[in-house]
Amino acid sequence: MTIPAPASSLAAYLDATAERRLARYLEFLRIPSISGIPEHAPDCRRAAEQLAADLLAGGLEHVEVSETGGHPIVYADWLNAPGAPTVLLYGHYDVQPVDPLDEWLAAPFDPVVRDGRVLARGASDDKSNISIALSAVEAVLVTRGALPLNLRLLFEGEEESSSVHLEPWLTANAARLAADVALVADSGFFAGNLPAITVGLRGLAAAEIHVRGPFQDVHSGVYGGAIENPINALASIIASLKGADGRVRIPGFYDDVVALSDAERAAMATLPFDEEALRAELDVPALVGESGWTTMERRSARPTLDVNGIWGGFSGEGAKTIIPGRAHAKITCRLVADQDPTRIFELLRDYVREVAPPGVRVDVVAMGGGRPTLTPEDHPATQAYARALGATFGRAPVFVREGGSVPVAASFESILGMPVTVMGFMPPNGNFHAPNEWMDMANFETGVRALACFFDEFAGRPAG
Numbered sequence: 001m002t003i004p005a006p007a008s009s010l011a012a013y014l015d016a017t018a019e020r021r022l023a024r025y026l027e028f029l030r031i032p033s034i035s036g037i038p039e040h041a042p043d044c045r046r047a048a049e050q051l052a053a054d055l056l057a058g059g060l061e062h063v064e065v066s067e068t069g070g071h072p073i074v075y076a077d078w079l080n081a082p083g084a085p086t087v088l089l090y091g092h093y094d095v096q097p098v099d100p101l102d103e104w105l106a107a108p109f110d111p112v113v114r115d116g117r118v119l120a121r122g123a124s125d126d127k128s129n130i131s132i133a134l135s136a137v138e139a140v141l142v143t144r145g146a147l148p149l150n151l152r153l154l155f156e157g158e159e160e161s162s163s164v165h166l167e168p169w170l171t172a173n174a175a176r177l178a179a180d181v182a183l184v185a186d187s188g189f190f191a192g193n194l195p196a197i198t199v200g201l202r203g204l205a206a207a208e209i210h211v212r213g214p215f216q217d218v219h220s221g222v223y224g225g226a227i228e229n230p231i232n233a234l235a236s237i238i239a240s241l242k243g244a245d246g247r248v249r250i251p252g253f254y255d256d257v258v259a260l261s262d263a264e265r266a267a268m269a270t271l272p273f274d275e276e277a278l279r280a281e282l283d284v285p286a287l288v289g290e291s292g293w294t295t296m297e298r299r300s301a302r303p304t305l306d307v308n309g310i311w312g313g314f315s316g317e318g319a320k321t322i323i324p325g326r327a328h329a330k331i332t333c334r335l336v337a338d339q340d341p342t343r344i345f346e347l348l349r350d351y352v353r354e355v356a357p358p359g360v361r362v363d364v365v366a367m368g369g370g371r372p373t374l375t376p377e378d379h380p381a382t383q384a385y386a387r388a389l390g391a392t393f394g395r396a397p398v399f400v401r402e403g404g405s406v407p408v409a410a411s412f413e414s415i416l417g418m419p420v421t422v423m424g425f426m427p428p429n430g431n432f433h434a435p436n437e438w439m440d441m442a443n444f445e446t447g448v449r450a451l452a453c454f455f456d457e458f459a460g461r462p463a464g
């Protein structure tokens, strides 16, 4: 048995090894693991193998580069804390393409350290979070010989190209992935560099509406007045989807929405958020939406329905006197817990059929979707992580709900049946997916200490 070392030796170790940590992180950033571009497949594999080698060197066990049919998944664990909780930590080693290259201040895969920032593709999303996790685990294992809890690490290489092989892999490996909680380390801080924990993510339900009128475009003088116009019909269908109050009028649409508590609404109202700046940035005359809810609530904790595209008929230069034969629209709904994408699609389909005017045929086609997620703020892992952030960054984190989706979070919930906390250390304005992606190295270093502290907090290990 290893004699527990005082916590100060962990701190001393971390202080003494910052340079080495940075060097390894920069080495990782030099691998152009762009998952969406086939020529980079060997680079994705190289990143996976490098990661596996680092995990092995860091003291992790059962390290494996697991084949998926696409880019491999890297798995490792450390399960020698019987009776202690088990955490499954997820990250992704693949990155987005780098275009437009001429807007980068330095080559995207030749990382530059300047003014406390590292500039490179993947510097924040998501190689920062992976490197932080690896560093925290390694530091605890080196200084104490053991982790206070059980840990499984799972790093995929296809997050930026739709995670096509992740769900089948999770399903096939579900039995050996058991854990009390999944930490999805693919997120970051809130505006103004506030430590943040993402407790809610919206889901999605997508559909297309196809309206068919006459067998082809026909003369509007000869037939106008005798038949329904598919574009007019589509417009009336779309107009009936939402009321003037911004509420979706589909019966049952809101039935499964988990209500925001008064405390959650109060906390959300305290988040730093400049409505006027957002309005100006978007160059719109006003911010509008569902009545009764604030802008912050509407864009993160309430469901939406939006038309994404509409087409049909003649849109070329000049006039063309036709009644079009077809009209089409694409629609997506952003969903919140506990709305089910399939159920929402069915409600939409039935309502569209009901409100469609006579004289046209209407098809509503499902175009996929994903489930929303919601982690209770009082979940022990969330609370432990909040305490760790507070202790290391010196300020309590904010709990936020993201308006977008992180499909893997829903996969962990639905396939592995475990609660999910979405976390990470990326700067809120870190240019992910864009030119000049960067990471704040002070946050990187404090992040390593925060994760190490989280392990103790969640395990209930006394401080010191």
Ligand SMILES: [Zn+2]
Residues within 6 Å of the ligand: 092, 125, 126, 159, 186
């Ligand atoms: Zn990411």
